[in-house]
Every structure is written in C-alpha cells, then in structure tokens.
Amino acid sequence: MNRTGRSLGLILAIAMVPRWAPAAVPKSDLRNTETAGYKTHFKMPDYTSREQWEERRSSLRQQILSAAGLLPMPVKAPLRPQIVRRLSYQDYSIEVVLIETLPGYYLGGNLYRPVGKTTPAPAVLVPHGHWKRGRLEDNPSYPVPALGINLARQGYVVFAYDMVGFNDTKQTPHSFGGWPEDLWSFHPMGLQLWNSIRAVDFLQSLADVDPHRIAATGASGGGTQTFLLAAVDDRIRFVAPVNMVSAHMQGGDPCEEAPNLRLDTFNVEITAMIAPRPMLLVSSTHDWTKHTPIEEFPAIRRIYDLYGVPETVQNAHIDAEHNYNRQSREAVYRFLAKNMQGDHPPPTLADRKISLPADKDLLAFPKPGARDLEGYADVFQMWKMEATRQTQSNTDPARQREALRYALAADWPSQPEAVIKGRQIVLSRAGKGDRVTGYWRPGKGAPVLVVDPGGRSAALRTEAVGQLMESERPVLIIEPFVSHAARIRKQWFDRYFLSYNQTDAADRVQDILTALAFLKGQSGGRPELMGLGDAGVWCVFAAAVAPTAIEVVADLNGFSGSDEDFRNRFFVPGIQRAGGLSAALKLVSTARGMIQTEASTQATADVGEQ
Numbered sequence: 001m002n003r004t005g006r007s008l009g010l011i012l013a014i015a016m017v018p019r020w021a022p023a024a025v026p027k028s029d030l031r032n033t034e035t036a037g038y039k040t041h042f043k044m045p046d047y048t049s050r051e052q053w054e055e056r057r058s059s060l061r062q063q064i065l066s067a068a069g070l071l072p073m074p075v076k077a078p079l080r081p082q083i084v085r086r087l088s089y090q091d092y093s094i095e096v097v098l099i100e101t102l103p104g105y106y107l108g109g110n111l112y113r114p115v116g117k118t119t120p121a122p123a124v125l126v127p128h129g130h131w132k133r134g135r136l137e138d139n140p141s142y143p144v145p146a147l148g149i150n151l152a153r154q155g156y157v158v159f160a161y162d163m164v165g166f167n168d169t170k171q172t173p174h175s176f177g178g179w180p181e182d183l184w185s186f187h188p189m190g191l192q193l194w195n196s197i198r199a200v201d202f203l204q205s206l207a208d209v210d211p212h213r214i215a216a217t218g219a220s221g222g223g224t225q226t227f228l229l230a231a232v233d234d235r236i237r238f239v240a241p242v243n244m245v246s247a248h249m250q251g252g253d254p255c256e257e258a259p260n261l262r263l264d265t266f267n268v269e270i271t272a273m274i275a276p277r278p279m280l281l282v283s284s285t286h287d288w289t290k291h292t293p294i295e296e297f298p299a300i301r302r303i304y305d306l307y308g309v310p311e312t313v314q315n316a317h318i319d320a321e322h323n324y325n326r327q328s329r330e331a332v333y334r335f336l337a338k339n340m341q342g343d344h345p346p347p348t349l350a351d352r353k354i355s356l357p358a359d360k361d362l363l364a365f366p367k368p369g370a371r372d373l374e375g376y377a378d379v380f381q382m383w384k385m386e387a388t389r390q391t392q393s394n395t396d397p398a399r400q401r402e403a404l405r406y407a408l409a410a411d412w413p414s415q416p417e418a419v420i421k422g423r424q425i426v427l428s429r430a431g432k433g434d435r436v437t438g439y440w441r442p443g444k445g446a447p448v449l450v451v452d453p454g455g456r457s458a459a460l461r462t463e464a465v466g467q468l469m470e471s472e473r474p475v476l477i478i479e480p481f482v483s484h485a486a487r488i489r490k491q492w493f494d495r496y497f498l499s500y501n502q503t504d505a506a507d508r509v510q511d512i513l514t515a516l517a518f519l520k521g522q523s524g525g526r527p528e529l530m531g532l533g534d535a536g537v538w539c540v541f542a543a544a545v546a547p548t549a550i551e552v553v554a555d556l557n558g559f560s561g562s563d564e565d566f567r568n569r570f571f572v573p574g575i576q577r578a579g580g581l582s583a584a585l586k587l588v589s590t591a592r593g594m595i596q597t598e599a600s601t602q603a604t605a606d607v608g609e610q
Contacts, residue, residue: 032487039250069186069190087361099198104379112152121157125226155344196228221251246292249288275304281296281297281315397587403583410509434514441469446525516550544585
C-alpha cells in the first residue's frame with residue numbers, strides 16, 4: 001500500500017469526552033531533557049485522600065505486573081514439589097526443595113520447619129540478596145541459614161529460595177536478556193517475581209502452614225523482591241524489607257530492573273502500596289537507606305495515615321554498613337512476633353548459636369553440571385509459547401486493551417493543555433512535561449489527525465492530505481517525537497534506561513493519544529486518525545488503546561508483527577507479551593467485525609508459527 005493511506009480500520013469503544021484547556025506548556029520536551037535513572041533522587045507525591053491513593057495503587061499494581069510479564073497472570077501449573085533430602089535436628093528440620101514454577105523450570109530452596117508444633121504455623125518467605133553464595137551465604141552481615149534456623153526455632157515455617165541464576169536455580173543465568181526478551185517481557189526481575197508468587201502458593205499448600213499468616217523479609221536485592229512481591233500479592237500479610245527502600249537509589253541489578261517498571265514511580269511509592277498491612281522498614285546509617293528516618297519512612301507513614309493506622313509501619317535504623325546483621329535480624333524477630341504470634345510469643349527473640357550443615361547437604365544439585373533440566377533457550381521458548389496461547393485465548397477486549405495500554409504506558413489525558421498561535425499548536429499533558437508540536441487548521445465537521453514520520457512537510461506533499469486540505473474539515477498534523485542526542489547517549493550507556501523512560505515508539509503513540517484527546521475536546525465527535533508510512537503502525541496501536549471511538553486510516557506498509565518488525569520499526573518492551581499486532585488489529589476491528597488493511601492477513605508473531 002502507498003503513502004496515500006487507502007486502507008481503513010474502524011474501532012469503537014467507550015466514549016470519554018475531555019475538555020480542552022488552554023494553558024502554558026513546557027518550553028522544551030522534558031522527555032529529552034530530564035530523563036530518570038536508578039540514582040535519580042525521587043520525591044513522594046502528595047496524596048490527600050484514601051480514594052485518590054487507592055486509584056493510584058491499583059494502576060501501579062498493573063504497571064508492575066505488566067513490566068514483569070505477568071499481565072495477564074500466567075496460568076499456574078502444578079508445582080510438583082520435590083523433597084530432595086531432609087535434615088533433622090532437635091528443634092527444627094531443613095528440607096531441600098524443588099518446585100516447578102513453570103512447566104520444565106524449577107526453583108530451588110530450603111524449607112526450615114519447627115519440630116514439635118501441632119497447629120498450623122505462621123510462615124516466612126526469605127528471598128536472599130546479592131551476596132555471593134545466595135541462600136547459602138554465612139557471614140556476619142547476612143547469614144541466610146542462621147536467619148532460617150532461628151525463625152524456625154521461634155515457630156515459623158521458613159522458605160529461603162533462590163534468586164534466578166543462584167545455587168539450584170541456574171536454568172537461566174542471573175543476568176540475561178536482549179531485544180527479543182524485552183519484547184516478550186522475559187527478564188530476571190519478572191521471572192523472579194513469578195517465582196516468589198509461586199513460592200507463596202507452595203507455602204499455602206503445606207498442611208503445617210497457616211495460609212493467612214505469611215510474611216516476607218529479605219535484604220538488599222532480597223529487600224527489593226520483598227516489597228515488589230507484597231505490592232502485587234495481598235497474601236503477604238507482614239513485610240520487612242531490609243536496607244533497600246530508598247528515594248536515592250532504586251536497585252541497579254537485572255533482578256531489580258525491567259522496562260516500564262518505574263515509569264513515573266520509585267521504590268518508596270511501590271513500598272507504600274503495602275499499606276495498611278504491618279511493615280517494618282529496616283535501614284542503616286552507611287548505605288543508601290541512611291535518610292530513611294527523615295525522608296522515606298515519613299513518606300510511607302503518610303500513606304498509612306490515610307488508613308488511620310500510622311503505627312502499623314515502623315522503622316529500625318541500624319548503625320552499620322549495608323547488611324542483614326544480627327541487630328537487623330533481631331529487630332525483624334520482634335516485629336514478626338508482635339504481629340504474627342502476639343498471644344504466644346517465642347521464649348527468645350535473639351539469635352541463638354547454630355551449627356550449619358555442609359553446603360552440599362543444602363543443595364539439590366551439589367555437583368556442577370549434575371542436572372538434567374531445560375536450558376535457557378528452551379525456557380525462553382516455553383515462555384513465549386505460553387504467552388502466545390494465553391493472549392490468543394483472551395476474548396475480553398477490555399483485558400486485551402489493558403495489556404497493550406500498560407505495555408505502551410499510554411495515557412488518555414482528560415484535559416490536554418494547548419497553546420495556539422496562528423496555525424502553530426503545542427500540546428501537552430498536565431504535569432507530564434511533554435511537548436507535542438504541530439499544524440492546526442480549524443474547520444467544520446469531523447476532525448482529522450494526520451501523522452507522518454516526516455512531519456508536517458512530508459504529510460502535506462501526499463495526495464490524501466492534499467485532498468483533506470481542500471475540504472473544510474478541521475485538520476491537525478503533529479510532528480512525531482524524536483530523541484535528542486543526549487537522550488540517545490543515555491539509552492546506549494544506561495543499561496536500565498527503559499526502566500524509567502519510554503521508547504521513542506511508545507512516546508509517539510502517547511503523542512497521538514494526546515492529540516486525539518484535544519480533537520475530541522474540540523468537537524465532541526469522532527476523530528479520524530490517518531497514519532502514513534511507518535506512522536500507520538503507531539496509529540493502529542494508538543487506536544487500539546484509545547478509550548473512545550476512532551476512525552483509522554492506516555498504511556501498515558508491510559509490517560507483519562514479527563519480532564524483527566517490532567525491533568526495527570516499533571520497538572516497545574512487552575508489546576509481544578501483550579499480544580502484539582494481532583491483538584491491536586483485533587481491537588481495531590471489534591467495533592464492526594471488519595478491517596480493511598493489507599495487514600489483516602499478516603503473519604503472526606514468530607512464536608505463534610511454531
């Protein structure tokens with residue numbers, strides 16, 4: 001198809017009529033000048049009501065799940081737990097466990113159990129941090145087995161499990177990924193969060209565990225996993241993240257970062273999602289949590305204030321280096337005992353001397369290479385196949401639209417800001433700092449938004465736009481977003497740039513939605529969207545997620561929806577996991593059950609053909 005955009009697609013959805021608001025807009029596009037990163041100093045927004053906060057929390061939960069590749073949530077296959085060996089002691093036992101969190105993919109861990117208990121016990125999940133030996137680490141700053149054994153002696157069932165790439169969980173390395181994985185939201189952070197969710201399933205399946213009394217605690221990277229898990233899984237009722245909740249440093253490790261994870265948010269706001277459940281923030285004087293008593297803790301407590309329970313969140317500030325040392329552990333023991341065993345507290349809440357078994361006795365695979373499991377390529381392929389089956393079987397347009405919208409991080413502004421001088425227009429979203437420039441000609445009838453990769457000058461040279469200009473219809477032509485050199489350099493050298501910033505393609509979809517919202521506010525009628533050349537793909541995805549009726553004229557120009565197409569022409573992390581082009585076309589065509597574009601017979605994504 002040529003650039004005249006002869007192909008038509010139609011979409012109808014729920015109508016939302018925003019009002020246009022003339023206002024000042026930024027003098028420059030902050031998406032090019034103020035990019036965020038994991039060492040950005042973030043500030044907690046002000047939330048004035050519980051309703052306002054809960055609306056934000058609901059959106060953040062979906063954002064985290066989308067970034068993790070868990071929107072929609074994968075099907076939970078049987079865990080098929082294997083007890084590899086059991087070590088028995090006078091007042092506790094240790095079991096070496098493997099659970100199948102995905103078909104053919106296994107999570108390893110140690111289950112510490114109290115001996116002699118007759119009633120279901122409270123349980124504690126322990127994700128370890130980035131100490132070299134993982135869940136086997138035994139040093140004064142963080143002895144993981146000592147934490148498990150002491151908690152078991154205090155009456156808890158404890159599951160200390162691997163981060164991806166550690167100990168028994170090495171079917172994938174700890175650091176993996178590239179552009180194909182980004183498209184499918186397959187990365188250490190999401191895989192690890194899924195493992196944590198399945199670890200909760202495992203604990204709830206045990207007869208000696210009280211399914212309503214489950215806590216999570218971990219330090220450093222384990223602290224990140226603790227608050228991410230608790231933010232999306234309400235079954236975690238008590239939470240103690242250690243040395244990680246900071247407004248000054250967000251992570252900087254593959255298991256703590258993922259594209260789209262921290263767009264317009266940060267660890268303090270994510271941790272506040274746990275309210276009003278009891279939480280202990282453990283911080284130290286000599287790492288990035290040194291400001292916790294005066295900055296991060298008060299910010300989170302303000303959210304607890306909205307629920308009327310400010311006393312439910314506490315802070316233990318330890319004079320030490322980055323750690324989960326004895327003082328930190330004993331603070332957590334006191335917190336857990338008060339909240340989980342208030343009527344029958346343990347006789348002692350101090351660390352007791354322990355005798356550690358040999359490493360080989362705590363591992364399912366003590367000898368390197370002694371495993372017959374699927375490798376990395378097979379696990380990734382299985383992830384893609386399961387995701388494809390799930391999205392293809394999803395017949396709910398609202399859920400399909402939601403998945404694409406979160407992958408694109410797309411927003412329909414209720415009141416776009418605009419400055420108009422003659423035929424020149426600048427659009428923006430309140431508080432976002434974006435700046436969309438264009439050509440605006442008012443008129444009569446249904447308005448038309450034109451998007452061409454070459455901008456106004458290229459669009460005006462096409463026959464289709466020339467015919468529009470001869471009519472009396474309102475016409476808006478916007479200039480597509482383009483990264484400046486400084487932003488491009490950051491994308492090249494900042495490994496986690498996309499955790500905090502969107503791609504150019506996603507920003508272009510957002511600008512189309514902002515312009516459509518402006519047109520909708522101007523006329524109240526149904527805007528028409530014309531996408532020329534590569535902009536046809538941008539417009540199809542914008543129409544797919546728009547919450548109002550849009551008539552689309554889109555030239556897909558040979559875009560088939562393969563991974564290579566998305567890499568080269570429309571790179572948006574998570575877009576294939578959200579259903580890709582087939583999902584977008586399905587949404588565009590649902591209104592009248594038809595779509596008249598050359599891409600209607602496009603090949604499915606690579607994995608869908610296998």
